[in-house]
Amino acid sequence: AQRVTQPEKLLSVFKGAPVELKCNYSYSGSPELFWYVQYSRQRLQLLLRHISRESIKGFTADLNKGETSFHLKKPFAQEEDSAMYYCALRPAKTDKLIFGTGTRLQVFP
Protein backbone atom coordinates (compact mmCIF):
# COMPACT_ATOMS: atom_id res chain seq x y z
CA ALA A 1 0.00 0.00 0.00
CA GLN A 2 1.10 3.53 -0.69
CA ARG A 3 1.17 5.49 2.51
CA VAL A 4 2.83 8.49 4.13
CA THR A 5 3.18 8.56 7.89
CA GLN A 6 3.91 11.58 10.00
CA PRO A 7 4.02 10.24 13.54
CA GLU A 8 3.97 13.57 15.35
CA LYS A 9 0.82 15.68 15.36
CA LEU A 10 2.56 18.48 17.24
CA LEU A 11 6.16 19.46 17.65
CA SER A 12 7.06 22.32 19.98
CA VAL A 13 10.51 23.85 20.19
CA PHE A 14 12.11 27.09 21.29
CA LYS A 15 13.58 29.57 18.86
CA GLY A 16 17.10 28.60 17.89
CA ALA A 17 16.60 24.90 18.62
CA PRO A 18 17.04 22.28 15.92
CA VAL A 19 13.94 20.87 14.32
CA GLU A 20 13.25 17.51 12.71
CA LEU A 21 9.82 16.70 11.34
CA LYS A 22 9.54 13.02 10.67
CA CYS A 23 8.10 11.44 7.54
CA ASN A 24 8.08 7.79 6.61
CA TYR A 25 6.61 6.35 3.47
CA SER A 26 5.46 3.02 2.17
CA TYR A 27 5.98 2.58 -1.57
CA SER A 28 7.52 -0.19 -3.62
CA GLY A 29 8.95 1.91 -6.44
CA SER A 30 11.14 4.98 -6.64
CA PRO A 31 9.23 7.73 -4.91
CA GLU A 32 8.98 11.41 -5.58
CA LEU A 33 8.66 13.15 -2.24
CA PHE A 34 7.67 16.64 -1.23
CA TRP A 35 7.14 18.79 1.80
CA TYR A 36 4.24 21.24 1.74
CA VAL A 37 3.65 23.92 4.36
CA GLN A 38 0.60 25.87 5.46
CA TYR A 39 1.18 29.01 7.49
CA SER A 40 -1.66 30.45 9.55
CA ARG A 41 -4.45 31.79 7.33
CA GLN A 42 -2.47 31.02 4.20
CA ARG A 43 -2.76 28.42 1.49
CA LEU A 44 -0.93 25.17 1.34
CA GLN A 45 2.27 25.69 -0.61
CA LEU A 46 5.25 23.67 -1.73
CA LEU A 47 8.27 23.96 0.55
CA LEU A 48 10.68 21.61 -1.14
CA ARG A 49 10.98 18.49 -3.30
CA HIS A 50 13.57 15.78 -2.88
CA ILE A 51 14.73 15.74 -6.49
CA SER A 52 15.87 19.34 -6.24
CA ARG A 53 18.10 18.70 -3.25
CA GLU A 54 17.48 22.30 -2.32
CA SER A 55 17.40 24.20 0.93
CA ILE A 56 14.40 26.46 1.35
CA LYS A 57 14.11 28.85 4.31
CA GLY A 58 16.90 26.88 5.93
CA PHE A 59 15.01 23.58 5.67
CA THR A 60 16.48 20.48 4.07
CA ALA A 61 15.16 16.97 3.59
CA ASP A 62 17.11 13.91 2.58
CA LEU A 63 15.54 10.85 1.07
CA ASN A 64 16.69 7.71 2.86
CA LYS A 65 15.50 4.76 0.82
CA GLY A 66 16.84 2.23 3.30
CA GLU A 67 14.76 3.68 6.11
CA THR A 68 11.99 4.85 3.74
CA SER A 69 12.16 8.26 5.33
CA PHE A 70 12.15 11.86 4.19
CA HIS A 71 12.57 13.84 7.39
CA LEU A 72 12.52 17.64 7.27
CA LYS A 73 15.27 19.37 9.20
CA LYS A 74 16.34 22.85 10.17
CA PRO A 75 19.30 23.55 12.44
CA PHE A 76 17.90 26.69 14.07
CA ALA A 77 14.14 27.16 14.23
CA GLN A 78 12.59 30.60 13.87
CA GLU A 79 9.23 31.80 15.17
CA GLU A 80 8.05 32.33 11.60
CA ASP A 81 8.53 28.62 10.95
CA SER A 82 5.43 27.91 13.02
CA ALA A 83 3.02 26.23 10.63
CA MET A 84 1.47 22.96 9.56
CA TYR A 85 3.83 20.75 7.58
CA TYR A 86 2.72 17.96 5.28
CA CYS A 87 4.87 15.29 3.71
CA ALA A 88 3.63 13.98 0.36
CA LEU A 89 4.51 11.23 -2.06
CA ARG A 90 3.80 11.03 -5.77
CA PRO A 91 3.73 7.47 -7.07
CA ALA A 92 5.41 6.88 -10.40
CA LYS A 93 3.31 7.39 -13.52
CA THR A 94 0.60 9.15 -11.57
CA ASP A 95 -0.21 12.75 -11.00
CA LYS A 96 -1.78 12.58 -7.58
CA LEU A 97 -0.13 13.30 -4.28
CA ILE A 98 -0.53 11.10 -1.24
CA PHE A 99 -0.28 13.21 1.88
CA GLY A 100 0.52 12.45 5.47
CA THR A 101 -1.70 13.74 8.25
CA GLY A 102 0.61 16.65 8.95
CA THR A 103 2.68 17.92 11.85
CA ARG A 104 2.05 21.24 13.52
CA LEU A 105 5.29 22.97 14.38
CA GLN A 106 5.19 25.55 17.14
CA VAL A 107 8.28 27.65 17.70
CA PHE A 108 8.25 29.56 20.96
CA PRO A 109 10.25 32.77 21.51
Add this chain to the structure above:
Amino acid sequence: GAGVSQSPSNKVTEKGKDVELRCDPISGHTALYWYRQSLGQGLEFLIYFQGNSAPDKSGLPSDRFSAERTGGSVSTLTIQRTQQEDSAVYLCASSPSRTVDTQYFGPGTRLTVL
Protein backbone atom coordinates in the same frame (compact mmCIF):
# COMPACT_ATOMS: atom_id res chain seq x y z
CA GLY B 1 -1.00 37.04 -10.82
CA ALA B 2 -4.17 35.57 -9.37
CA GLY B 3 -3.89 32.26 -7.68
CA VAL B 4 -6.32 29.37 -7.57
CA SER B 5 -9.71 30.51 -6.34
CA GLN B 6 -12.52 28.44 -4.89
CA SER B 7 -16.11 29.21 -4.12
CA PRO B 8 -17.91 29.26 -1.86
CA SER B 9 -15.43 29.56 0.98
CA ASN B 10 -17.95 28.03 3.35
CA LYS B 11 -21.00 25.92 2.68
CA VAL B 12 -23.47 24.62 5.20
CA THR B 13 -26.07 22.21 3.91
CA GLU B 14 -28.58 19.72 5.19
CA LYS B 15 -28.11 16.01 4.88
CA GLY B 16 -29.52 14.76 1.61
CA LYS B 17 -29.04 17.98 -0.34
CA ASP B 18 -26.77 18.31 -3.37
CA VAL B 19 -23.86 20.75 -3.36
CA GLU B 20 -21.57 22.16 -6.02
CA LEU B 21 -18.08 23.40 -5.29
CA ARG B 22 -16.22 25.50 -7.81
CA CYS B 23 -12.55 25.85 -8.62
CA ASP B 24 -10.91 28.44 -10.86
CA PRO B 25 -7.35 27.35 -11.59
CA ILE B 26 -4.46 29.63 -12.44
CA SER B 27 -4.83 30.76 -16.03
CA GLY B 28 -3.00 28.46 -18.41
CA HIS B 29 -2.66 25.59 -15.98
CA THR B 30 -3.70 22.41 -17.70
CA ALA B 31 -3.65 20.10 -14.69
CA LEU B 32 -6.27 20.40 -11.94
CA TYR B 33 -6.68 18.36 -8.78
CA TRP B 34 -9.30 17.98 -6.07
CA TYR B 35 -8.42 16.88 -2.54
CA ARG B 36 -10.43 16.48 0.64
CA GLN B 37 -9.27 17.10 4.17
CA SER B 38 -11.45 15.66 6.87
CA LEU B 39 -10.97 16.49 10.53
CA GLY B 40 -7.78 14.89 11.81
CA GLN B 41 -6.96 13.40 8.42
CA GLY B 42 -4.39 14.26 5.82
CA LEU B 43 -5.30 15.48 2.41
CA GLU B 44 -7.05 12.77 0.44
CA PHE B 45 -6.80 12.77 -3.34
CA LEU B 46 -10.14 12.76 -5.14
CA ILE B 47 -9.68 13.38 -8.86
CA TYR B 48 -7.24 14.74 -11.41
CA PHE B 49 -7.96 16.56 -14.67
CA GLN B 50 -5.66 17.05 -17.60
CA GLY B 51 -7.47 19.55 -19.78
CA ASN B 52 -11.11 18.56 -19.71
CA SER B 53 -10.54 14.86 -19.24
CA ALA B 54 -10.14 13.04 -15.96
CA PRO B 55 -7.57 10.25 -16.33
CA ASP B 56 -7.59 9.54 -12.62
CA LYS B 57 -10.84 9.41 -10.67
CA SER B 58 -9.58 6.80 -8.26
CA GLY B 59 -10.06 8.90 -5.16
CA LEU B 60 -13.75 9.65 -5.52
CA PRO B 61 -15.25 7.94 -2.46
CA SER B 62 -18.62 7.01 -3.93
CA ASP B 63 -20.84 7.51 -6.94
CA ARG B 64 -22.40 10.46 -5.14
CA PHE B 65 -19.25 12.38 -6.02
CA SER B 66 -18.62 13.67 -9.52
CA ALA B 67 -16.57 16.39 -11.12
CA GLU B 68 -16.27 18.06 -14.45
CA ARG B 69 -14.06 20.60 -16.07
CA THR B 70 -15.02 22.80 -18.97
CA GLY B 71 -12.94 24.84 -21.38
CA GLY B 72 -9.81 23.50 -19.77
CA SER B 73 -10.42 25.93 -16.94
CA VAL B 74 -13.16 25.98 -14.31
CA SER B 75 -13.97 22.76 -12.49
CA THR B 76 -17.01 21.84 -10.46
CA LEU B 77 -17.13 19.12 -7.82
CA THR B 78 -20.66 17.91 -7.18
CA ILE B 79 -21.74 15.90 -4.16
CA GLN B 80 -25.22 14.44 -4.38
CA ARG B 81 -27.34 13.45 -1.40
CA THR B 82 -24.77 14.76 1.04
CA GLN B 83 -24.01 12.82 4.19
CA GLN B 84 -22.51 14.03 7.45
CA GLU B 85 -19.27 12.20 6.70
CA ASP B 86 -18.86 14.44 3.63
CA SER B 87 -18.10 17.34 5.97
CA ALA B 88 -14.55 18.40 5.20
CA VAL B 89 -12.42 21.06 3.58
CA TYR B 90 -12.28 20.52 -0.16
CA LEU B 91 -9.10 21.79 -1.75
CA CYS B 92 -8.40 22.41 -5.39
CA ALA B 93 -4.93 22.68 -6.89
CA SER B 94 -3.60 23.38 -10.35
CA SER B 95 -0.30 22.82 -12.10
CA PRO B 96 1.11 24.18 -15.38
CA SER B 97 1.31 20.67 -16.83
CA ARG B 98 1.52 17.09 -15.72
CA THR B 99 5.29 17.23 -15.99
CA VAL B 100 5.52 20.08 -13.52
CA ASP B 101 5.33 18.67 -10.07
CA THR B 102 4.45 21.82 -8.14
CA GLN B 103 0.78 22.02 -7.31
CA TYR B 104 -0.67 25.42 -6.44
CA PHE B 105 -3.49 25.20 -3.95
CA GLY B 106 -6.62 27.23 -3.52
CA PRO B 107 -7.97 28.40 -0.16
CA GLY B 108 -10.45 25.55 0.06
CA THR B 109 -14.18 25.23 0.61
CA ARG B 110 -15.29 24.20 4.08
CA LEU B 111 -18.35 22.00 3.73
CA THR B 112 -20.51 21.27 6.74
CA VAL B 113 -23.36 18.78 6.42
CA LEU B 114 -25.88 19.03 9.23
